Amino acid sequence: MEFKKQQAIKTSVVACVIDENERVLLTRRCIEPFCSLWVMPGGKIDHGESILAALHREVREEVGIEIHVEGLIDVFEHIDVGDRKDHFVILYYRAVPLSLELSPNGDECTEAIWALKNCLPKMALPPGGRHILTQVFPDLPWEQPRPADLDLNEELPGGQLTSSSQN
16 A cells, blocks of 8 residues: 655744734745735744744744734634645734834845734735734724735835835
């Protein structure tokens, strides 16, 4: 009997970082999957690493800030992502920033911003990020266009208060 080896499911953590003015930390992703979309910082959990340690590490690596984690928002699953048909299970945690000065690493993200919540429905977000933000801000008009309908080169909607770019 021959068995076909299955690809592993990738488990990741993402921080939905919201400051006291209800601005959300977003980064412009520069690697696949979801290259050029606005995402919340996060990434894979290393073998032997706790979930919360991975969350803190990923935020620190991507944008250079520390966070306080408040709790799990939800879990989102991406199936058949990209050319390799990857399968991701992503745990989204709500967090508050312990500082606001962003420093995007340039390896995974080229920009990091604090976006006003009212601008979120118009932004090019991947399905998981959009799903989570609809739960966090259910009062917003989420019937706006999906990422495929948006011009990724368009200027950020007027809600950008703080921006930091990596050249």
